[in-house]
Amino acid sequence: MEIRIGITNTARELSFESDETAESIRTSVAAALESKAAFVTFADAKGNSYIVPTAGIAFVEVGTDHSRRVGFVA
Numbered sequence: 219m220e221i222r223i224g225i226t227n228t229a230r231e232l233s234f235e236s237d238e239t240a241e242s243i244r245t246s247v248a249a250a251l252e253s254k255a256a257f258v259t260f261a262d263a264k265g266n267s268y269i270v271p272t273a274g275i276a277f278v279e280v281g282t283d284h285s286r287r288v289g290f291v292a
Contacts, residue, residue, distance in 0.1 A: 219235070219236060219239075219240060219280065219281040219282060220233065220234070220235055220236075220281040221233070221234055221236050221260065221278070221279070221280055221281065222277075222278070222279040223260075223270055223277070223278050223279075224275070224276035224279075225270065225274045225275065225276060226275075226276045227274070228274075232268060232270065234260070234262040234263075234266070234268070235262055235263045235264075236260065236261065236262055236263060237261075237263050238260075238261070240280045240281070240282065243260070243280050244280060246258060247275075247278050250272050254272070255272055256271065256273075257269050257270060257271050257272060258270055258272055258275075
């Protein structure tokens with residue numbers, strides 16, 4: 219699923235594909251914000267990891283768990 223993270227005072231957003239479920243992403247972001255943690259970490263489908271400071275998070279957009287259809291739908 220695609221994850222987009224907006225970071226304050228930056229023109230671009232962080233966007234990547236992840237193998238994690240939407241619920242686990244929501245849970246980890248919510249837990250980091252509620253506990254006032256300094257950062258939250260994410261891993262993408264290629265094995266890269268991202269460390270995002272929670273103070274700079276403007277928004278987190280989590281895509282759906284459904285795969286995209288390819289081709290024409292009749």
